[in-house]
Amino acid sequence: MSFYRAVSVIVLSINSFAYAQTDPGLRTGGPAVGGALPGLSPNEVALFNAGSVNFQEVEDVTRNGLGPRFNSNSCVSCHSQPASGGSSPQNNPLLAFANSANKLPPFIQANGPAREARFVSKPDGTPDGGVHALFTIGGRSDTPSGCNLVQEDFSNASNIALRIPTPTFGLGLIEAIPDAALIQNMRFNSGGKAMLGIFGRLNRNGNDGTVTRLGWKAQNKSLLLFSGEAYNVEMGITNLIFNTERDETTNCSPVPAPNSIFNLSSGGPAEFDDITNFAAFMRFLAPPALGPSDNTVVQGSNQFFNIGCANCHTTTFQTGPSAFAGLSNQTIHPYSDFGIHHMGSGLADRISQGLAGGDEFRTAPLWGLGQRIFFLHDGRSTDLLQTIAAHASAANSHFPPSEANTVVAIFDGLSTSDKQAILNFLRSL
Numbered sequence: 001m002s003f004y005r006a007v008s009v010i011v012l013s014i015n016s017f018a019y020a021q022t023d024p025g026l027r028t029g030g031p032a033v034g035g036a037l038p039g040l041s042p043n044e045v046a047l048f049n050a051g052s053v054n055f056q057e058v059e060d061v062t063r064n065g066l067g068p069r070f071n072s073n074s075c076v077s078c079h080s081q082p083a084s085g086g087s088s089p090q091n092n093p094l095l096a097f098a099n100s101a102n103k104l105p106p107f108i109q110a111n112g113p114a115r116e117a118r119f120v121s122k123p124d125g126t127p128d129g130g131v132h133a134l135f136t137i138g139g140r141s142d143t144p145s146g147c148n149l150v151q152e153d154f155s156n157a158s159n160i161a162l163r164i165p166t167p168t169f170g171l172g173l174i175e176a177i178p179d180a181a182l183i184q185n186m187r188f189n190s191g192g193k194a195m196l197g198i199f200g201r202l203n204r205n206g207n208d209g210t211v212t213r214l215g216w217k218a219q220n221k222s223l224l225l226f227s228g229e230a231y232n233v234e235m236g237i238t239n240l241i242f243n244t245e246r247d248e249t250t251n252c253s254p255v256p257a258p259n260s261i262f263n264l265s266s267g268g269p270a271e272f273d274d275i276t277n278f279a280a281f282m283r284f285l286a287p288p289a290l291g292p293s294d295n296t297v298v299q300g301s302n303q304f305f306n307i308g309c310a311n312c313h314t315t316t317f318q319t320g321p322s323a324f325a326g327l328s329n330q331t332i333h334p335y336s337d338f339g340i341h342h343m344g345s346g347l348a349d350r351i352s353q354g355l356a357g358g359d360e361f362r363t364a365p366l367w368g369l370g371q372r373i374f375f376l377h378d379g380r381s382t383d384l385l386q387t388i389a390a391h392a393s394a395a396n397s398h399f400p401p402s403e404a405n406t407v408v409a410i411f412d413g414l415s416t417s418d419k420q421a422i423l424n425f426l427r428s429l
């Protein structure tokens, strides 16, 4: 046993002594997600079903325009836990892309999460912040002849910021929350929040000034925009929103851009393009259903509220009137204010997006948590106690302290029974 292993065994036993409470772990039983919202019209159900097929489609180079650089070849590969549309599965789907021209980056591990990588700085030291595709289309059976690409270098860990997939269940309802409701919620109880050191603000679109709410930094406006961006960033498939290749190396794009457009050639009525279908699938996905409840779950739900977790993880919103049947005037429980908060030097990733600085993250929605495997933006944790502990960290020379420090200190002071109840409550979501 190495010195390090010996020390970590001791630390582990001290921890399990100090924390008698434990994360109950992944909730068993079938997935509480994956179906369509109730109340959809027949045409909406048809679109949901068509979008579901597109979301699971495996794309290739010569017919669909995969690459020249990409992270994966289907939406569902990264978004599959516990059902299509979800977050990263236990077995890393990206292992499949190692070949003679592509080696696995060090942060892609067999039982670790699917991750995408952003670079903090460019080689000249100026800010980068963009996603760098992990793989090239080299070394495959469908590699176009004359296409020679070199895989990017992911060895400089200190320059890399990682993100795991966010689940997409219930996102049509999130799109349907009026900006005014989000603004009002951020202002609600501002005095009480300030006493705990909690402030936060909404991220906004730079052009029209409206609230953006999707992604780990609430950087993105809508499901359609996210779909267009994901198709190009994750798979290198150009489309009607992101219409040019990220890498224009000659001989590497056999399908002309944009790769995905509406289909006018079938002889029948025009069909939507893939990104409209992806967005429709996610828009009409029902939110996760709750797991079984008992006395400890009720106790935990009360304590979650009492100690201030709910000051960021807002329990309830009402959607506004929506053009889509099934999305109007619904009461939902996403457990997020969809605002961004300073989370301290420990979580800071040094990536800025819109108003969100290098230490600011969107309060992660907690619905569906009971069936999630990896937690926090980079998937550093699989354990809820560690996840709560990671909310607390001090200031450094670049960033202020975490807004969650006081709430985590209060959590730490709870009785074992109350802490366990909060964990049980979280796994019931």
Ligand code: HEC
Binding pocket: 071, 072, 073, 074, 075, 076, 077, 078, 079, 114, 115, 116, 163, 164, 165, 166, 167, 168, 171, 213, 214, 215, 216, 217, 223, 226, 227, 230, 231, 234, 235, 278, 279, 282
């Ligand atoms: C290589 C893995 C990977 C693939 C493939 C992938 N995603 Fe994602 N997805 C991510 C990551 C990572 C994030 C978090 C991005 C961020 O916040 O920067 C994400 C976030 C999202 C979100 C935001 C959800 C929310 O609540 O904020 C949507 C919507 C989404 N993806 C849709 C798609 C669609 C549609 C496809 C297929 C075209 C797709 N994704 C393919 C990794 C992936």
Ligand code: HEC
Binding pocket: 198, 304, 307, 308, 309, 310, 311, 312, 313, 341, 343, 347, 361, 362, 363, 364, 365, 366, 369, 374, 375, 376, 377, 378, 384, 387, 388, 391, 403, 404, 407, 408, 411, 422, 426
């Ligand atoms: C100041 C606002 C704030 C407070 C207070 C807060 N959280 Fe969070 N929470 C966040 C943010 C922001 C994230 C995402 C951080 C990241 O990924 O780096 C998060 C993430 C989480 C996650 C992981 C979810 C995921 O998708 O990976 C859990 C679980 C969680 N919080 C539980 C709690 C609990 C329990 C409490 C109370 C003890 C609490 N939080 C208090 C803002 C807050």
